[in-house]
Amino acid sequence: MSNLRFTDTALSEWMRGTGQDSDIVISTRVRVARNLQHLPFPLLATDQQSGEVLERLTRVLNDKEDLQDFGDLHVIKLSEIDELDKKVLVEKHLISPNLANESRNGAVILTEDESVSIMINEEDHLRIQCLYPGFQVREAWERATALDDVFESEIDYAFDDKRGYLTSCPTNVGTGLRASVMMHLPALVMTQQINRILSAVSQVGLTVRGIYGEGSEALGNLFQISNQITLGQTEAEIIENLHSVALQIIEHEKNARARLLGDSKLRITDRVMRSYGILSYAAVMDSKEAAQRLSDVRLGVDLGLLEGPEIPVMNELNVKTQPGFLQKTFGEGMHPSERDMYRAKLIRETLGNH
Amino acid sequence: MVCQECGKRPATLHFTKIVNGEKTEFHFCETCAREKGELIPGTSNGFSIHSLLSGLLDLDPSGKGQTPGAKMAQTLQCEECGMTYSQFSKLGRFGCSSCYKYFSDRLDPLFKRVHGGTSHVGKVPKRTGGRIQIKRQIDELKKELQFRIVQEEFETAAEIRDQIRELEKNIAQG
Numbered sequence: 430m431s432n433l434r435f436t437d438t439a440l441s442e443w444m445r446g447t448g449q450d451s452d453i454v455i456s457t458r459v460r461v462a463r464n465l466q467h468l469p470f471p472l473l474a475t476d477q478q479s480g481e482v483l484e485r486l487t488r489v490l491n492d493k494e495d496l497q498d499f500g501d502l503h504v505i506k507l508s509e510i511d512e513l514d515k516k517v518l519v520e521k522h523l524i525s526p527n528l529a530n531e532s533r534n535g536a537v538i539l540t541e542d543e544s545v546s547i548m549i550n551e552e553d554h555l556r557i558q559c560l561y562p563g564f565q566v567r568e569a570w571e572r573a574t575a576l577d578d579v580f581e582s583e584i585d586y587a588f589d590d591k592r593g594y595l596t597s598c599p600t601n602v603g604t605g606l607r608a609s610v611m612m613h614l615p616a617l618v619m620t621q622q623i624n625r626i627l628s629a630v631s632q633v634g635l636t637v638r639g640i641y642g643e644g645s646e647a648l649g650n651l652f653q654i655s656n657q658i659t660l661g662q663t664e665a666e667i668i669e670n671l672h673s674v675a676l677q678i679i680e681h682e683k684n685a686r687a688r689l690l691g692d693s694k695l696r697i698t699d700r701v702m703r704s705y706g707i708l709s710y711a712a713v714m715d716s717k718e719a720a721q722r723l724s725d726v727r728l729g730v731d732l733g734l735l736e737g738p739e740i741p742v743m744n745e746l747n748v749k750t751q752p753g754f755l756q757k758t759f760g761e762g763m764h765p766s767e768r769d770m771y772r773a774k775l776i777r778e779t780l781g782n783h
Numbered sequence: 784m785v786c787q788e789c790g791k792r793p794a795t796l797h798f799t800k801i802v803n804g805e806k807t808e809f810h811f812c813e814t815c816a817r818e819k820g821e822l823i824p825g826t827s828n829g830f831s832i833h834s835l836l837s838g839l840l841d842l843d844p845s846g847k848g849q850t851p852g853a854k855m856a857q858t859l860q861c862e863e864c865g866m867t868y869s870q871f872s873k874l875g876r877f878g879c880s881s882c883y884k885y886f887s888d889r890l891d892p893l894f895k896r897v898h899g900g901t902s903h904v905g906k907v908p909k910r911t912g913g914r915i916q917i918k919r920q921i922d923e924l925k926k927e928l929q930f931r932i933v934q935e936e937f938e939t940a941a942e943i944r945d946q947i948r949e950l951e952k953n954i955a956q957g
Contacts, residue, residue: 464880466880468879469863469864469878469879470876470877470878470879470880472874472876472878473864473866473878473879552876574906577906578909581908581909581910582909582910585910586908587880588907588908589880589883589884589903590903590914590915590918591901591902591903592883592890592894592902592903593903593905593906594903594906595877595880595883596877597876597877598875598876598877599875599876599877599890599893599894599897600897602883602894602898602903603898603900603903603905604903604905604906606905628799631799634899658897658898658899658900659898660894660897660898660900660901660902660903661894661898661899661900661901661902661903661904662900662904662905663904663905663906664905664906667905
């Protein structure tokens with residue numbers, strides 16, 4: 430087992446905090462994509478060129494008073510960690526699968542509490558990500574743009590008067606900004622309003638996708654909503670648009686929850702309690718069922734139906750029950766059926782402790 | 784729902800493409816999706832935003848099929864990194880920042896489809912972007928100037944004209 434501290438715990442320190450509306454919005458993420466002038470994008474860069482990118486960007490971290498607010502920064506080179514650690518970093522959303530599997534001279538810079546993750550030599554030379562618990566889109570953008578300014582004070586970015594910040598993928602050009610909120614929307618799913626809302630969201634320049642699921646399926650009723658447009662709008666417009674749409678979704682989810690409690694409290698209580706019981710005693714648990722049951726229990730806690738585990742514990746379980754993290758805990762090379770057994774064991778033990 | 788391709792297996796992959804308000808829905812089973820070679824999120828050879836984009840890039844902006852313009856695009860090449868336009872439209876990614884310059888004529892229709900807009904109006908790098916900020920200020924003032932003239936507020940208009948001249952001098956001096 431490696432001694433990489435960041436993959437030993439499932440829950441990033443920043444996720445222990447709570448933010449506004451954290452019963453519905455689990456976390457907020459803002460990332461900006463930037464590239465260095467006069468060097469080809471990572472797609473075409475030679476090893477020497479990507480090495481230069483890595484060297485120049487990490488040099489910014491040295492003797493920088495501007496970075497004091499961010500505390501200790503840790504540079505992790507992807508070539509120096511093992512496959513399992515990479516997998517866990519992906520499951521914690523600290524790096525992308527692309528950086529883990531395909532980058533050359535790829536690296537990630539993490540703050541102590543893992544609330545900032547700066548990817549180097551991913552699809553773009555530099556991707557600055559800031560993460561916040563709960564619903565804090567504006568705060569996350571403020572922090573990301575401040576970090577961007579620090580890099581910009583030393584690095585000449587690829588920037589064009591007309592097109593803005595130039596990125597490898599045309600979907601990121603302009604502001605290079607992608608802001609997203611991860612939302613838990615069980616009541617909208619149960620009351621079958623979700624599709625209507627999601628299609629409305631896509632009409633206003635935002636996209637929705639499930640988290641941990643594939644395709645349009647959202648495991649555990651977790652949805653990620655983010656801006657699609659990066660060119661032709663200011664950062665403030667993008668942030669405010671996401672903010673106001675997310676606010677409306679929060680409102681709808683709250684109303685749906687209130688209606689569920691009013692109309693079918695017994696049914697919903699039964700569902701929550703059954704899921705809690707199964708999670709507490711099951712011997713085998715696949716990832717799909719785990720996600721659904723954890724969603725039920727989270728809803729039960731939010732609605733006060735269950736004096737169950739605290740929300741950070743639930744957040745932790747979402748990550749802990751992923752395949753990479755299970756292997757990290759119980760040893761590599763397990764068969765999928767063994768994995769389901771260990772997943773059940775881990776959930777039982779975690780819930781039993783709280 | 785049944786797969787729209789084979790009509791036999793259940794459709795497990797659904798995606799919706801919305802381009803300028805025009806909605807197209809796709810429903811495939813996994814087998815057909817693989818055969819179509821453009822699906823399965825999260826796998827390396829699978830569906831990605833890039834392969835989706837390449838569909839857009841191949842579109843001829845004139846909408847008339849293979850025109851001389853489209854043929855020319857096949858030989859269009861970035862002199863900096865060597866990427867050709869047809870490579871770009873396959874990969875859905877630029878090779879370097881100069882690609883934006885060399886493919887410039889072809890990019891407006893693409894950006895319009897993807898973003899709705901074609902020009903950046905957001906943040907500008909502080910150190911290197913001073914000139915752009917002044918340019919934007921001038922554009923704003925010019926609009927204001929037009930408005931004042933229409934309103935027949937000539938004194939204010941004259942003041943604005945002087946401000947514009949001053950800013951333009953700044954730019955000329957670098």
